[in-house]
């Protein structure tokens with residue numbers, strides 16, 4: 001491959017810098033923040049707030065919105081090359097194709113689980129993200145979107161009942177409507193000065209919420225929608241946005257069914273904080289809380305001290321993890 005030619009003026013500038021620098025090889029390296037990963041290229045934000053399309057050095061692995069990197073500008077092309085990634089303090093991933101994992105977001109402080117009134121709130125989905133957050137030791141907020149679709153007192157009461165287990169777990173619950181712009185201030189205040197990621201099923205309204213929080217984005221997303229010819233536009237890559245009052249928010253693609261990383265029975269029990277008072281009280285110390293007699297967890301469910309929905313999601317995850325570990329390794 002031939003070296004790209006620099007103009008005389010550029011060469012002079014580079015030479016000048018080189019003379020001053022003690023470390024010529026890393027002279028042009030600049031810190032940057034990954035805004036999104038398109039697969040072969042990244043959009044990186046420089047410290048000056050410019051967005052640069054960058055190639056990625058092959059050894060770097062999977063980079064994602066929220067990653068901190070060092071990149072080198074290509075003066076001639078106006079692009080860059082990412083050559084180093086910094087250690088992450090947190091990273092959310094999800095299962096991808098053929099047993100691989102897909103990165104969702106890096107360096108996040110909080111996970112915002114977006115659960116929509118329509119098509120419906122599914123405790124199983126919420127619990128799966130709560131387990132992932134517990135695995136990462138990250139806090140969660142439960143963002144209930146599309147509250148404009150709740151019309152009667154009964155609707156609100158039914159919602160409160162569904163959410164009771166989460167309220168009892170001390171999880172922040174933020175009801176919002178991006179459509180009628182309700183609850184947005186509370187949401188923005190809660191997310192300010194943090195890096196958050198919005199997760200949840202496709203159509204939950206994650207992108208709509210970000211649009212509502214950052215008014216300037218309206219134009220960009222409506223244009224995208226026209227391009228696809230669809231009334232809705234599915235997010236395909238995680239993208240980081242800056243919030244007006246401070247803090248960053250990462251939009252992520254919706255998933256049909258999210259799965260946390262497989263773990264052991266005792267680890268999973270540890271991620272269900274509402275099981276805690278009853279652990280160690282079953283007749284068998286390796287009790288899986290399914291068919292065993294004298295099971296303290298099942299008794300707690302019968303006495304409504306543990307919500308049935310929480311017990312069901314625990315059992316489904318346990319069965320899923322077991323099925324994964326017993327699958328032939330070449331599948």
Ligand SMILES: Nc1nc2c(ncn2[C@@H]2O[C@H](COP(=O)(O)OP(=O)(O)OP(=O)(O)O)[C@@H](O)[C@H]2O)c(=O)[nH]1
Pocket residue numbers: 145146147148149176177178179180200201202203204205206207208209231232233234235236252253254255
């Ligand atoms: N009624 C109502 N509809 C909403 C609200 N927020 C979003 N929607 C609608 O829900 C649909 C999906 O919204 P999106 O923001 O694209 O959902 P998403 O979670 O980003 O979906 P993916 O990108 O596929 O993961 C759109 O048709 C929105 O108009 C709301 O507060 N109320």
Ligand SMILES: [Mg+2]
Pocket residue numbers: 206207208233234235251252253254
């Ligand atoms: Mg979206």
Ligand SMILES: [Zn+2]
Pocket residue numbers: 282283287288289290292294295296297298
């Ligand atoms: Zn038990």
